[in-house]
Amino acid sequence: MQPYDAILLLSFGGPEAPDEVVPFLRRVTAGRGIPDERLEQVGQHYFLFGGRSPINDQNRALIAALRAELDARGDATPVIWGNRNSAPFLADTLREAHEAGMRRLVAVTTSAYSSYSSCRQYREDLAAAVDELKEEGRELVVDKIAPYAPRDGFRRANEHRLVEALRTLEGTPDEQVALLFVTHSIPTAMDETSGPGDGEGHLYQRQHLALASALTEGANAALGRDLTGELVFCSRSGPPQQAWLEPDVNDRLRELAAEGRTAVVAAPIGFVSDHMEVAYDLDTEAAATARDLGLHFVRAGTPGTDPHFVADLVDSVAERAAQARGEQTPDFEGRMPAVCAPGCCPNLRAARPALCGRD
Numbered sequence: 001m002q003p004y005d006a007i008l009l010l011s012f013g014g015p016e017a018p019d020e021v022v023p024f025l026r027r028v029t030a031g032r033g034i035p036d037e038r039l040e041q042v043g044q045h046y047f048l049f050g051g052r053s054p055i056n057d058q059n060r061a062l063i064a065a066l067r068a069e070l071d072a073r074g075d076a077t078p079v080i081w082g083n084r085n086s087a088p089f090l091a092d093t094l095r096e097a098h099e100a101g102m103r104r105l106v107a108v109t110t111s112a113y114s115s116y117s118s119c120r121q122y123r124e125d126l127a128a129a130v131d132e133l134k135e136e137g138r139e140l141v142v143d144k145i146a147p148y149a150p151r152d153g154f155r156r157a158n159e160h161r162l163v164e165a166l167r168t169l170e171g172t173p174d175e176q177v178a179l180l181f182v183t184h185s186i187p188t189a190m191d192e193t194s195g196p197g198d199g200e201g202h203l204y205q206r207q208h209l210a211l212a213s214a215l216t217e218g219a220n221a222a223l224g225r226d227l228t229g230e231l232v233f234c235s236r237s238g239p240p241q242q243a244w245l246e247p248d249v250n251d252r253l254r255e256l257a258a259e260g261r262t263a264v265v266a267a268p269i270g271f272v273s274d275h276m277e278v279a280y281d282l283d284t285e286a287a288a289t290a291r292d293l294g295l296h297f298v299r300a301g302t303p304g305t306d307p308h309f310v311a312d313l314v315d316s317v318a319e320r321a322a323q324a325r326g327e328q329t330p331d332f333e334g335r336m337p338a339v340c341a342p343g344c345c346p347n348l349r350a351a352r353p354a355l356c357g358r359d
């Protein structure tokens with residue numbers, strides 16, 4: 001994958017044992033003003049699952065799938081892995097990479113959308129880790145692929161999962177089915193400023209709405225239905241006086257039951273695999289809300305290691321490599337640049353150095 005020596009999977013991280021839960025949460029929330037009450041709650045979510053987040057195992061599976069796809073293409077570029085909040089920590093991974101003689105990497109994040117939390121924060125992680133290594137006399141260059149939510153492979157993977165879920169409701173008429181696309185809530189201020197700073201903002205929501213509408217159309221066409229989908233949110237945190245994106249999935253379920261819906265399909269398009277937010281906030285909490293309301297609840301799958309998704313990530317990396325070599329790459333609706341505009345998806349708390357951008 002000229003000019004890259006390796007592909008770096010860059011992820012959030014999660015605890016893998018009960019004694020890792022609190023240190024993990026301290027790292028995630030350092031200086032972020034999350035109320036203690038919320039932290040205790042989230043700690044409980046992890047303890048409910050034996051103190052083990054599913055995210056690292058899902059990343060191990062994704063790395064194996066990327067490896068197989070690269071091998072099938074005759075490409076021996078190594079795939080390495082670093083996290084923000086748990087081992088393998090990003091700086092350790094980069095140090096090992098440098099020791100192995102690698103000098104230029106391309107990062108793939110496990111987050112598909114544009115916003116501070118889902119894009120720039122990873123760019124800040126890269127800047128901090130590269131800086132740490134520089135102080136040890138190790139020079140590394142890290143590029144990154146663009147947010148991939150607008151790509152066709154991501155849509156196809158999600159559509160496949162959604163159609164599978166809807167097939168289980170074959171006898172239920174359209175007017176009784178609610179189709180909810182679910183993503184991680186973020187502060188409204190973070191959504192308003194998401195995007196390249198072209199005056200539009202709200203790119204986090206706009207990318208989700210574009211995907212939700214394409215998925216609704218695709219699933220309706222595949223199944224001969226006429227469903228209307230809508231976007232809802234989960235995993236709100238932060239202090240109560242701070243505005244976050246709404247409606248919360250549980251609140252919306254209550255309204256839908258009151259309107260006479262009998263079944264709901266929840267498609268977690270904001271998550272590339274079944275993270276804790278999916279396992280707890282949807283499969284545990286929202287499923288219980290639905291049960292109490294007498295609603296039949298079906299949760300659509302996440303892309304995970306879907307072949308369309310994995311192949312599309314490798315295509316993204318190949319396109320990024322072509323760009324690095326000065327070649328042209330295909331354009332499509334919603335395509336994001338791999339090098340972010342100055343001030344794209346700003347950090348609203350403090351300006352910090354970030355890689356893979358023009359600022």
Ligand SMILES: CC1=C(CCC(=O)O)c2cc3nc(cc4[nH]c(cc5[nH]c(cc1n2)c(C)c5CCC(=O)O)c(CCC(=O)O)c4C)C(CCC(=O)O)=C3C
Nearest residue numbers: 012014028032042053055110111117118184186237275276
């Ligand atoms: C947009 C977005 C994604 C998607 C993009 C991406 O994937 O990166 C994401 C992913 C994730 N978030 C995760 C976990 C947590 N996020 C928290 C807190 C927060 N998330 C935020 C946003 C997002 N988060 C925000 C605005 C906060 C408030 C504080 C802050 O500004 O940082 C907290 C603190 C407690 C709480 O408040 O819930 C935890 C424990 C895990 C691991 C799950 C697992 O273990 O499987 C994953 C994949």
Ligand SMILES: [Fe+2]
Nearest residue numbers: 012117184235
């Ligand atoms: Fe989060």
